[in-house]
Amino acid sequence: MRYILALILCFLPSxxxxxxxxxxxxxxxENARKTLRVLSSTDTAFFAPIVEQFLAxxxxxxxxxxxxSTAQIDQLLREDPDRFDIVISSAMDLQLKLVNDGFxxxxxxxxxxxxxxxxxxxxxxxxxxxxxxxxxxxFNGKPIPxxxxxxxxxxxxxxxxxxxxxxxxxxxxxxxxxxxxxxxARASETFWRLTEIMGSLDARLYCCSGEMIDDVAxxxxxxxxxxxxxxxxxxxxxxxxxxIILPSDFxxxxxxTGFVSKHTQHPDAAEAFIQNMxxxxxxxxxxxxxxxxxxxxxxxxxxxxxxxxxxxxxxxLDKLKRRTFVKEWMNAVIQ
Amino acid sequence: xxxxxxxxxxxxxxxxxxxIGGAAVLTILLFIVVRAYAxxxxxxxxxxxxxxxxxxxxxxxxxxxxxxxxxxxYASFSMLSTDADDRxxxxxxxxxxxxxxxxxxxxxxxxxxxxxxHQTASYDGVAIRSATDVRTLVGADTRTIISVTVxxxxxxxxxxxxxxxxxxxxxxxxxxxxSVLLSFWAxxxxxNPLKRLTSSVTKRGPKDxxxxxxxxxxxxxxxVASLNRLMGRLDTSLHQSExxxxxxxxxxxxxxxxVRSHAEATLQRVDRDENRQAMRAMIxxxxxxxxxxxxxxxxxxxxxxxxxxxxxxxxxVELLNELVLRLSPVAExxxxxxxxIADEPVIVEGDSILLQNGIRNLIDNAxxxxxxxxxxxxxxxxxxRPSIQIRDQxxxxxxxxxxxxxxxxxxxxxxxxxxxxxLGLTIAQDVAIAHGGEIxxxxxxxxxxxxxxxx
Numbered sequence: 001m002r003y004i005l006a007l008i009l010c011f012l013p014s015x016x017x018x019x020x021x022x023x024x025x026x027x028x029x030e031n032a033r034k035t036l037r038v039l040s041s042t043d044t045a046f047f048a049p050i051v052e053q054f055l056a057x058x059x060x061x062x063x064x065x066x067x068x069s070t071a072q073i074d075q076l077l078r079e080d081p082d083r084f085d086i087v088i089s090s091a092m093d094l095q096l097k098l099v100n101d102g103f104x105x106x107x108x109x110x111x112x113x114x115x116x117x118x119x120x121x122x123x124x125x126x127x128x129x130x131x132x133x134x135x136x137x138x139f140n141g142k143p144i145p146x147x148x149x150x151x152x153x154x155x156x157x158x159x160x161x162x163x164x165x166x167x168x169x170x171x172x173x174x175x176x177x178x179x180x181x182x183x184x185a186r187a188s189e190t191f192w193r194l195t196e197i198m199g200s201l202d203a204r205l206y207c208c209s210g211e212m213i214d215d216v217a218x219x220x221x222x223x224x225x226x227x228x229x230x231x232x233x234x235x236x237x238x239x240x241x242x243x244i245i246l247p248s249d250f251x252x253x254x255x256x257t258g259f260v261s262k263h264t265q266h267p268d269a270a271e272a273f274i275q276n277m278x279x280x281x282x283x284x285x286x287x288x289x290x291x292x293x294x295x296x297x298x299x300x301x302x303x304x305x306x307x308x309x310x311x312x313x314x315x316x317l318d319k320l321k322r323r324t325f326v327k328e329w330m331n332a333v334i335q
Numbered sequence: 336x337x338x339x340x341x342x343x344x345x346x347x348x349x350x351x352x353x354x355i356g357g358a359a360v361l362t363i364l365l366f367i368v369v370r371a372y373a374x375x376x377x378x379x380x381x382x383x384x385x386x387x388x389x390x391x392x393x394x395x396x397x398x399x400x401x402x403x404x405x406x407x408x409y410a411s412f413s414m415l416s417t418d419a420d421d422r423x424x425x426x427x428x429x430x431x432x433x434x435x436x437x438x439x440x441x442x443x444x445x446x447x448x449x450x451x452x453h454q455t456a457s458y459d460g461v462a463i464r465s466a467t468d469v470r471t472l473v474g475a476d477t478r479t480i481i482s483v484t485v486x487x488x489x490x491x492x493x494x495x496x497x498x499x500x501x502x503x504x505x506x507x508x509x510x511x512x513x514s515v516l517l518s519f520w521a522x523x524x525x526x527n528p529l530k531r532l533t534s535s536v537t538k539r540g541p542k543d544x545x546x547x548x549x550x551x552x553x554x555x556x557x558x559v560a561s562l563n564r565l566m567g568r569l570d571t572s573l574h575q576s577e578x579x580x581x582x583x584x585x586x587x588x589x590x591x592x593x594v595r596s597h598a599e600a601t602l603q604r605v606d607r608d609e610n611r612q613a614m615r616a617m618i619x620x621x622x623x624x625x626x627x628x629x630x631x632x633x634x635x636x637x638x639x640x641x642x643x644x645x646x647x648x649x650x651x652v653e654l655l656n657e658l659v660l661r662l663s664p665v666a667e668x669x670x671x672x673x674x675x676i677a678d679e680p681v682i683v684e685g686d687s688i689l690l691q692n693g694i695r696n697l698i699d700n701a702x703x704x705x706x707x708x709x710x711x712x713x714x715x716x717x718x719x720r721p722s723i724q725i726r727d728q729x730x731x732x733x734x735x736x737x738x739x740x741x742x743x744x745x746x747x748x749x750x751x752x753x754x755x756x757x758l759g760l761t762i763a764q765d766v767a768i769a770h771g772g773e774i775x776x777x778x779x780x781x782x783x784x785x786x787x788x789x790x
Binding site for chain 2: 100101102114118119120186310311312313314315318319320321324
């Protein structure tokens with residue numbers, strides 16, 4: 001008995017490493033014989049319609065859908081590129097760097113606007129804004145801030161009300177949070193002032209948008225900054241305790257991207273999966289069936305507030321740059 | 336036009352081929368040179384952007400409390416965006432220790448470098464172009480060397496080069512086609528003087544052997560000079576032949592006439608029958624020789640002149656009147672009545688000497704074959720074609736082989752005992768053909784020959 005317990009204890013750590021997915025789900029096709037492994041940062045509920053449509057068209061496949069954080073995705077793929085066929089992530093910078101470093105397979109068969117793809121390997125399929133989510137009850141009767149500047153003023157006016165009840169991404173943990181923060185910092189000095197205010201009011205730090213939205217809805221938080229708008233909008237459908245604000249001074253929009261691993265065993269199926277995903281997200285008809293916002297296409301170019309897919313995204317991933325940025329951010333937030 | 340000429344090659348083709356070949360060689364050279372030059376420029380463009388990126392990173396390097404911080408701007412990589420989404424690699428070294436970026440990039444360790452070093456290398460299996468520069472940071476008590484390398488794949492460059500190659504090839508082809516057109520034009524222009532010379536020589540009249548006077552290019556001067564000399568010699572020699580024929584006719588006929596008159600005089604004097612017989616035979620032989628000589632000369636003259644007629648306006652009636660006048664002594668000897676029937680002058684364009692020769696031979700024939708005390712009628716008509724019809728009351732032509740009579744030295748088989756060379760009809764026919772006409776022979780229903788000479 002002691003031995004068994006010891007054995008269990010021995011295996012537990014490795015077991016737990018293997019089980020460290022935020023979510024793991026196997027979608028079975030009707031006559032599934034082969035499996036595509038999709039590594040993703042998108043919650044299963046949001047991505048399921050895309051997977052199901054693919055399986056409806058390709059019944060001899062099944063999809064193993066593995067969800068983890070964006071930073072974890074980057075690490076996993078670099079360690080073991082053979083394990084996954086498709087990589088979906090909201091952290092554009094990490095994705096671009098993976099492609100730049102040669103982890104993606106070229107998909108010449110997919111036609112996509114040049115602003116929404118990089119090197120014919122990385123394909124964007126959603127456009128999602130970073131938003132401010134506020135608790136309605138807390139702002140009852142008060143003007144709702146529409147810009148970061150107005151938010152700063154609101155926080156300054158009632159520091160005691162907001163102390164400890166503001167949330168934002170922990171940029172050290174969340175790849176998406178880091179991307180939003182660095183892009184905000186590029187766009188305006190306002191970001192640093194806001195961060196300092198939030199730091200002085202003991203802001204809570206989160207790993208994920210979902211938890212921030214939960215806490216705003218419940219009233220634990222009054223304001224959450226840089227929450228993924230698509231998640232918030234979906235939650236708002238059956239929860240009206242919070243309000244979503246698209247900052248009108250400078251909106252930051254992210255594009256969710258996907259690529260096929262260079263070492264995939266099933267290149268054709270993986271390409272078909274990406275193509276199917278793009279089709280759903282770009283055709284007006286299919287958009288209804290998806291729970292993810294479509295790729296925002298107004299004209300030949302992306303909207304100016306959308307983060308551009310370009311090598312410059314690697315700037316803030318530089319070790320020295322990241323060290324400097326995180327140090328500054330921590331100085332502002334953790335006072 | 337060029338029958339019987341030994342032709343090898345064509346000046347025009349040779350000229351066109353060398354011009355077009357030259358243009359083709361130049362086009363290929365142009366393509367190679369321009370493409371190489373464009374490749375160099377495009378590479379310089381990429382190099383300068385890489386250098387700018389390196390220098391923007393180096394500029395951001397600072398020493399803070401003994402630690403190197405490189406807070407380089409977003410633009411450092413943003414400027415490396417290309418249409419082909421080229422991959423970007425970079426490395427930041429401090430004293431040969433990798434601070435940040437990619438390992439294994441072509442990295443130039445310290446050394447007194449005055450300017451950015453560019454290298455082409457292979458990284459992660461692809462060709463890259465890199466730029467490296469160094470900077471020395473000086474702190475309170477430290478001195479450290481920062482080296483930055485930024486590298487980029489060359490996909491966009493290849494696309495640009497392919498574009499340039501395609502465009503240069505297009506322009507090159509255009510220029511080549513233009514050169515081909517120009518070559519044809521130049522060839523035609525160069526060949527033109529030759530063509531003009533050819534046509535001016537071809538169009539000349541038969542007797543025109545004057546030198547070519549129109550201006551020719553200097554390259555053709557000696558050819559034309561030789562041609563002119565050749566024509567001069569030909570002209571001289573032609574005149575000499577003509578003179579020779581006239582001279583020979585004169586020299587042969589005159590002595591024969593003298594011999595004949597002597598023979599006739601002798602005939603009057605001899606009494607013995609056999610001697611008279613011999614004399615008559617002699618006179619007949621002399622007549623035959625004289626006639627044959629005359630006809631041979633006529634024939635030679637006809638052949639010589641037929642190639643180049645000297646056409647003048649001639650009244651056939653007048654010409655006949657003269658001939659009849661000249662032949663009337665012979666006619667009177669046989670009591671033959673020569674009658675010309677003509678209403679009005681019949682004017683034709685022709686060579687008077689040849690026409691005289693031809694028609695005289697016809698009348699001569701008629702006189703020869705007509706019996707004594709008969710009539711010869713010469714009818715001249717202007718329409719439908721100018722023609723002369725000579726009717727006699729002789730034996731006529733043999734019914735068989737009437738057409739053969741027109742060949743040289745052929746005589747009818749019913750004319751034994753009459754002097755003849757068989758050239759008369761041939762001469763007349765040659766003259767008629769030289770003037771574009773013909774001779775027809777027929778027998779009259781009531782006996783006698785009828786010869787029609789029409790032009």
